[in-house]
Amino acid sequence: MYDMRKKGFFHTFMMGLTHFIFSLFLLLTTIWFCLAIWMQQPVGWLLSCVIIAIWVVFALSILGIYFTKNVFNRRTDTLLYIAAFICSLVWYFSISAQQNRDWDPEVARIFTYQKKGDLVTIENIRDFKWHGEHQYDEHWDTRTYNLDHITGVNIIASYWMGPQIAHTLVSFNFSDQKPLVFSIEIRKEKTESFSAIGGFFRKFELSLIAADEQDIVYTRSNIRGEQVYFFPIKMAKPEMKALFEEYLTKTDELAKQPKWYNTLTSNCTTIVFDMVQAISPQKLPTDYRLLASGYLPNYLYDLGALSHNWTMKEWYQKAHINPRTAEFDHFKYQNSRNFSEVIRYGLPVEKAE
Numbered sequence: 001m002y003d004m005r006k007k008g009f010f011h012t013f014m015m016g017l018t019h020f021i022f023s024l025f026l027l028l029t030t031i032w033f034c035l036a037i038w039m040q041q042p043v044g045w046l047l048s049c050v051i052i053a054i055w056v057v058f059a060l061s062i063l064g065i066y067f068t069k070n071v072f073n074r075r076t077d078t079l080l081y082i083a084a085f086i087c088s089l090v091w092y093f094s095i096s097a098q099q100n101r102d103w104d105p106e107v108a109r110i111f112t113y114q115k116k117g118d119l120v121t122i123e124n125i126r127d128f129k130w131h132g133e134h135q136y137d138e139h140w141d142t143r144t145y146n147l148d149h150i151t152g153v154n155i156i157a158s159y160w161m162g163p164q165i166a167h168t169l170v171s172f173n174f175s176d177q178k179p180l181v182f183s184i185e186i187r188k189e190k191t192e193s194f195s196a197i198g199g200f201f202r203k204f205e206l207s208l209i210a211a212d213e214q215d216i217v218y219t220r221s222n223i224r225g226e227q228v229y230f231f232p233i234k235m236a237k238p239e240m241k242a243l244f245e246e247y248l249t250k251t252d253e254l255a256k257q258p259k260w261y262n263t264l265t266s267n268c269t270t271i272v273f274d275m276v277q278a279i280s281p282q283k284l285p286t287d288y289r290l291l292a293s294g295y296l297p298n299y300l301y302d303l304g305a306l307s308h309n310w311t312m313k314e315w316y317q318k319a320h321i322n323p324r325t326a327e328f329d330h331f332k333y334q335n336s337r338n339f340s341e342v343i344r345y346g347l348p349v350e351k352a353e
């Protein structure tokens with residue numbers, strides 16, 4: 001008798017768990033599909049709303065039929081919904097990234113380069129002069145860099161949505177040339193604006209920008225009012241050169257095959273981590289701070305990439321460039337070299353090892 005009750009309880013529990021799992025699966029996939037349709041709007045705003053409404057009715061109907069068993073059995077209901085969801089996945093993953101959209105001027109060009117030994121000539125370096133968030137003088141530059149003259153690497157963290165989220169940029173110092181910044185960003189069209197949710201649903205292509213510091217840093221600190229922090233990184237010179245070359249490889253990849261930006265898995269921080277991982281002689285530990293990108297400086301501090309002469313609290317105080325860049329706006333002579341000196345003022349110079 002006891003065994004029969006035990007078996008009955010176990011059967012009831014497993015059936016309840018199965019029903020819960022299917023209900024949760026149906027709910028989550030319905031939310032995902034509706035968001036994907038809303039972000040993509042493959043057939044226009046109105047018809048996309050109709051598709052969303054039809055899917056919601058379909059999903060709720062399947063759920064109701066599943067529990068009442070008035071039309072089909074539960075096995076058939078489950079298979080019917082899974083088949084429909086697989087079709088939605090086929091549609092979603094068939095959406096391919098493109099190169100030939102009507103791009104916003106900020107990301108209209110992909111930088112190209114020619115490399116002969118340690119000499120790298122880069123074309124389409126962005127060097128805009130910003131007057132407002134959507135007001136700028138457009139200019140693209142060509143510069144030649146000697147990779148043997150790299151003297152430092154810097155991580156720039158720009159906070160735009162609280163302390164957990166920051167945009168990560170990487171700047172290279174040279175002994176005989178102005179610094180160069182690389183930034184992984186969304187490649188938005190003229191009619192688009194950034195959306196963290198849209199970044200989960202193939203809304204934006206991935207863009208790799210090479211830019212002057214006065215362009216890409218100034219626009220964040222002085223034009224958009226983001227809180228920007230500048231961290232000189234300790235790194236051996238061979239690794240600095242290898243990291244620079246990784247950016248060249250990345251732009252080759254994007255030119256050959258455009259890719260989607262993803263808010264979680266393929267963004268400004270995770271891609272930089274992957275690139276550093278590729279050239280690092282030691283495997284870097286994975287860490288939640290690679291996703292909560294605002295804490296990346298703390299992660300670097302724990303790895304020893306930031307000097308321990310200061311505490312992390314002191315680093316944030318000294319690395320904060322906004323008070324200094326605000327003064328730059330009142331300089332009589334404003335140029336990119338002056339700006340680069342301003343954002344480095346008071347910070348240690350980490351020489352190549």
